[in-house]
Amino acid sequence: KQKRSAEINELLTAKLYNERRIVQIFREDYLYWGFRDYMDILRSVWMLNHSLAEGQERLRVIGLTPDINVYKVMCGSLLQKLPELPRLLGIEESYTTPIVAEVLEKNQKALIFVGYAHTFASYRQASIVEGKMRGEFTRKRMGRILRERYGDRVFQISLHVRQDQVETYTAKPETPVVLFLEKLFAENGSAPIGFDILNSPFALLRDTSSDYFRFQKYVTFEDIAQGYILLKPIDQLSCVEWVPGFIDNSNFQQLRTYALQRRLIAENECKSPEQLEQKFSTMLRGGRRLN
Numbered sequence: 001k002q003k004r005s006a007e008i009n010e011l012l013t014a015k016l017y018n019e020r021r022i023v024q025i026f027r028e029d030y031l032y033w034g035f036r037d038y039m040d041i042l043r044s045v046w047m048l049n050h051s052l053a054e055g056q057e058r059l060r061v062i063g064l065t066p067d068i069n070v071y072k073v074m075c076g077s078l079l080q081k082l083p084e085l086p087r088l089l090g091i092e093e094s095y096t097t098p099i100v101a102e103v104l105e106k107n108q109k110a111l112i113f114v115g116y117a118h119t120f121a122s123y124r125q126a127s128i129v130e131g132k133m134r135g136e137f138t139r140k141r142m143g144r145i146l147r148e149r150y151g152d153r154v155f156q157i158s159l160h161v162r163q164d165q166v167e168t169y170t171a172k173p174e175t176p177v178v179l180f181l182e183k184l185f186a187e188n189g190s191a192p193i194g195f196d197i198l199n200s201p202f203a204l205l206r207d208t209s210s211d212y213f214r215f216q217k218y219v220t221f222e223d224i225a226q227g228y229i230l231l232k233p234i235d236q237l238s239c240v241e242w243v244p245g246f247i248d249n250s251n252f253q254q255l256r257t258y259a260l261q262r263r264l265i266a267e268n269e270c271k272s273p274e275q276l277e278q279k280f281s282t283m284l285r286g287g288r289r290l291n
Contacts, residue, residue: 001065002094012049022042029070032290036242041061064099065091068091092118096146119156121154122147123144133215160181163211168288169234169239172234181230182230194229197225204220206219242284262290262291264279265279
């Protein structure tokens with residue numbers, strides 16, 4: 001969360017890496033975000049900062065999320081959710097606040113790491129109800145807000161991502177544009193690669209098997225990705241790993257309620273923190289998502 005930025009940067013410049021505190025911050029801030037890979041980003045920043053010479057500028061990490069109670073939003077009663085709704089409805093604008101204040105207004109550079117849908121710089125997502133398009137979402141995503149205000153100072157990049165909702169996430173995709181990119185990847189030695197989509201030969205690609213294109217006939221590839229990074233084919237990727245010990249007596253009941261509501265477990269399953277952790281870990285290893 002945004003309110004953690006000062007503490008996080010103290011931790012990332014401290015003499016010793018305080019993993020216990022990092023785990024606790026993740027527990028407190030985002031309910032089920034017990035993912036090793038995200039915490040490893042912070043460890044990598046700490047390692048980089050301790051490799052720099054004295055006087056060199058240290059790499060900082062800035063939180064983007066406003067102070068929203070994730071449990072109340074996802075699992076609370078209507079009365080509990082109501083105080084969170086104004087912040088939730090304005091969340092895309094909220095994401096931009098620290099980026100503008102700490103980066104763009106100071107003429108700094110930053111890598112902004114967020115969920116794919118928040119990055120769209122021009123695309124307006126379709127509202128799909130029972131297989132039919134009911135219009136386009138009117139609220140702008142974070143990427144579009146920044147792009148409209150700051151133009152070419154902002155550039156959106158997509159990691160290689162499947163464009164369907166198939167479970168498991170790491171199953172081989174069937175969408176033609178993804179298979180086409182993976183074919184080119186294989187023909188070029190399967191080395192990790194990044195390239196522009198915007199104003200490139202890929203710009204006007206369309207794939208009507210994907211929800212991004214199926215209902216909006218004017219949408220092309222450059223609308224949903226300005227740049228692209230392909231590290232591996234999707235069926236060779238893995239989901240994040242669960243951090244052992246993330247679930248304890250302080251968060252077990254909330255996480256179990258969340259798992260029941262999302263139908264990740266049955267009522268008679270996971271009666272202890274250890275059992276719920278095992279369930280989450282197994283799901284992630286199998287390519288299942290927890291959200």
